[in-house]
Amino acid sequence: MPDTKSSAKTEKKPASRWLDWLDSRTSIRLLLHEALDERIPGGARWAYVFGSGLLYLFLSQAVTGVFLALYYVPSSDHAHVTVSYISKVVSSGLFLRSLHAYGATAIIIVLFLHISQTLLYGSYKGRRELLWLSGCFLLALMLGMAFTGYLLPWDQKAYFASAVGTNIIGEVPVIGEPLQELLRGGPQMGTLTLSRFFVFHVFVLPGLLMAFVAAHLFLFRKAGAAGPFKEDPFHPKLPTQKFYPRQLLMDMVASLVIVLALALVAYFVPFRLGPEANTSDTTYIPRPEWYYLPIFQWLKIVSGKWSLVGGILLPGFLALLFASIPFFDRGRERRPWRRPVVVGGFAIFVACYSGLGALSYHDDAHDPNVARQLARQRQAEIDYMRQPFRPLSAPSSAPGPASAAPANVDPLIAKGAAIYAAGPCGSCHGNRAEGTSKAPSLIGVGGTYSADRLSFLLHHRTPNMIDGGMPPVNLDKSDTDALVAYLRSLK
Amino acid sequence: MQAPADPEAQMCVRERERRSFLGYLLAAGCGVVSTVLAVPLVRFATFPLRAPAEETSWSDVGKVDDFATLTEPVARTIDIKRVDGWHSSTEQNGVYVVPTGGGQLKVLSSVCPHLGCAVRWVGKQDKFRCPCHGGTFTPAGVYVSGPPLRGMDELESKVENGLLKVRFQYFRQLIAKKELAG
Numbered sequence: 070m071p072d073t074k075s076s077a078k079t080e081k082k083p084a085s086r087w088l089d090w091l092d093s094r095t096s097i098r099l100l101l102h103e104a105l106d107e108r109i110p111g112g113a114r115w116a117y118v119f120g121s122g123l124l125y126l127f128l129s130q131a132v133t134g135v136f137l138a139l140y141y142v143p144s145s146d147h148a149h150v151t152v153s154y155i156s157k158v159v160s161s162g163l164f165l166r167s168l169h170a171y172g173a174t175a176i177i178i179v180l181f182l183h184i185s186q187t188l189l190y191g192s193y194k195g196r197r198e199l200l201w202l203s204g205c206f207l208l209a210l211m212l213g214m215a216f217t218g219y220l221l222p223w224d225q226k227a228y229f230a231s232a233v234g235t236n237i238i239g240e241v242p243v244i245g246e247p248l249q250e251l252l253r254g255g256p257q258m259g260t261l262t263l264s265r266f267f268v269f270h271v272f273v274l275p276g277l278l279m280a281f282v283a284a285h286l287f288l289f290r291k292a293g294a295a296g297p298f299k300e301d302p303f304h305p306k307l308p309t310q311k312f313y314p315r316q317l318l319m320d321m322v323a324s325l326v327i328v329l330a331l332a333l334v335a336y337f338v339p340f341r342l343g344p345e346a347n348t349s350d351t352t353y354i355p356r357p358e359w360y361y362l363p364i365f366q367w368l369k370i371v372s373g374k375w376s377l378v379g380g381i382l383l384p385g386f387l388a389l390l391f392a393s394i395p396f397f398d399r400g401r402e403r404r405p406w407r408r409p410v411v412v413g414g415f416a417i418f419v420a421c422y423s424g425l426g427a428l429s430y431h432d433d434a435h436d437p438n439v440a441r442q443l444a445r446q447r448q449a450e451i452d453y454m455r456q457p458f459r460p461l462s463a464p465s466s467a468p469g470p471a472s473a474a475p476a477n478v479d480p481l482i483a484k485g486a487a488i489y490a491a492g493p494c495g496s497c498h499g500n501r502a503e504g505t506s507k508a509p510s511l512i513g514v515g516g517t518y519s520a521d522r523l524s525f526l527l528h529h530r531t532p533n534m535i536d537g538g539m540p541p542v543n544l545d546k547s548d549t550d551a552l553v554a555y556l557r558s559l560k
Numbered sequence: 561m562q563a564p565a566d567p568e569a570q571m572c573v574r575e576r577e578r579r580s581f582l583g584y585l586l587a588a589g590c591g592v593v594s595t596v597l598a599v600p601l602v603r604f605a606t607f608p609l610r611a612p613a614e615e616t617s618w619s620d621v622g623k624v625d626d627f628a629t630l631t632e633p634v635a636r637t638i639d640i641k642r643v644d645g646w647h648s649s650t651e652q653n654g655v656y657v658v659p660t661g662g663g664q665l666k667v668l669s670s671v672c673p674h675l676g677c678a679v680r681w682v683g684k685q686d687k688f689r690c691p692c693h694g695g696t697f698t699p700a701g702v703y704v705s706g707p708p709l710r711g712m713d714e715l716e717s718k719v720e721n722g723l724l725k726v727r728f729q730y731f732r733q734l735i736a737k738k739e740l741a742g
Binding site for chain 1: 583589599603607635647648
């Protein structure tokens with residue numbers, strides 16, 4: 070049917086024809102239109118880039134996290150050695166691990182910027198309570214990711230910081246202790262704690278994050294972009310601009326800046342792995358990551374009889390207050406200088422939080438004992454990173470006389486094993502005393518004969534033994550005792 | 561910053577061209593950045609393929625003096641250190657120390673070149689015999705009879721500080737030529 074319409078179609082570029090093909094099957098143009106032609110009142114602005122920046126960082130964490138899982142093993146026996154292997158042996162391993170570790174820090178920074186922008190612009194107003202609440206959940210989930218991910222390398226600082234962190238949970242009244250044990254998988258930190266943190270970090274929290282990111286985006290698109298703070302939150306009046314191309318371009322430039330900054334830091338100041346967690350170390354002074362430092366300092370101040378009020382109730386109250394901001398700040402007014410309670414309250418909180426962090430650094434720097442120990446810990450990390458990688462050595466798969474005696478074996482038995490291996494015994498009874506066609510197995514011989522009887526038989530062969538080719542044994546008393554001890558240990 | 565809020569239908573041709581040009585620019589930019597970012601990821605994931613082939617380590621067989629009076633092959637179990645990723649393990653395997661005259665020794669793998677069973681030394685018959693399919697070899701490991709296509713495999717050995725050391729390797733089975741496996 071060569072009508073004018075189809076002939077016009079055939080003149081189209083191949084890319085466009087391919088898009089037609091795809092569009093007729095997926096409605097991709099509609100989807101793209103939906104995604105890209107979002108109207109922004111007042112036009113594109115740099116102030117709006119942080120949300121996309123967070124989305125990019127989340128994707129980056131997901132991708133680097135999946136790749137790290139190619140080598141990581143979540144058990145207290147293997148976590149540290151596998152992270153060490155990633156850092157010291159695998160190509161680009163140190164870089165990717167640093168990207169992932171610094172990515173957590175970057176997320177905290179961009180989260181702060183995103184929240185500050187939303188608060189200052191009053192962008193939570195105008196039927197955006199659920200959008201704000203989903204953001205609060207995302208904040209909590211991200212903090213949970215930072216907390217659970219911190220333990221996974223199982224080095225000194227990871228172990229002790231998480232021990233302190235889970236101890237804080239134990240202070241919650243009534244449910245604190247069972248909650249702490251549930252989280253740790255027992256009363257003490259151990260390999261079960263690591264498994265639990267791993268499951269939270271890799272399965273539970275990312276799943277929730279994805280769900281809440283989707284909800285956050287949906288609610289954002291439903292409510293529409295809020296625009297600048299002079300805009301009416303309910304009925305935007307300013308002329309609009311489409312998301313694509315200007316805002317998308319700005320968002321991508323911002324993401325590019327984040328990538329570059331992260332990559333430069335990860336490349337030139339790689340994230341350090343410290344020595345493996347030594348749970349019996351009583352000198353180690355744990356310090357959390359810098360963004361948790363103010364909380365840590367606060368808990369130092371309110372420890373003792375104020376710990377319940379200061380450590381649990383006040384933070385809980387502040388979190389609730391924060392989440393309920395769009396429910397009590399409801400007017401049309403969005404200009405920050407006309408909303409002194411919310412903006413001022415936020416500013417005071419930020420000032421206090423930063424002040425506590427600065428105080429913590431100040432305290433550590435001015436206590437000579439602490440400063441010395443912290444310097445020592447830092448040096449231990451640097452030294453550990455300089456050491457070549459040492460693979461984890463597993464015990465021999467089939468222990469026998471020829472293998473090196475494990476450290477926990479009775480020295481007498483080990484000596485006997487050495488005598489057995491050095492003598493001709495193995496050529497007839499088998500190197501593992503398992504027996505051959507020439508002579509019977511000696512495994513279980515201790516159940517049949519007493520030590521004295523075995524010792525006697527070694528020196529006074531029965532006719533049967535002589536016929537079988539058993540040579541005379543020429544050993545002194547102590548060597549005989551050792552050999553007998555070894556034979557009796559064979560099970 | 562201010563953009564006209566004209567509807568889709570009125571979008572002039574120039575604007576449409578500008579949008580599609582920007583689209584290509586963005587796509588190209590994304591492509592370049594993702595490619596650069598993918599490099600460390602690909603290197604990371606394919607590391608095991610490029611890791612330097614690990615040197616097979618030398619294992620101790622025993623003191624060379626212990627074998628000085630040897631008149632017939634004797635079996636020894638050796639420990640073979642193997643590094644598997646971040647994990648190093650010790651495997652055990654059987655070898656035969658064989659006197660070759662003049663105080664010289666050689667070390668034979670106990671792995672049958674037929675199908676990999678452990679060959680046994682049968683002193684009474686003065687020959688090696690594979691228990692699985694009956695392949696037999698002389699005390700020096702030379703093929704005598706049965707299904708194997710070649711003699712027993714000699715392993716690289718050396719004497720260091722009075723210790724006989726051997727480098728245990730696996731060889732391909734079912735072929736007449738001795739050829740490293742893997």
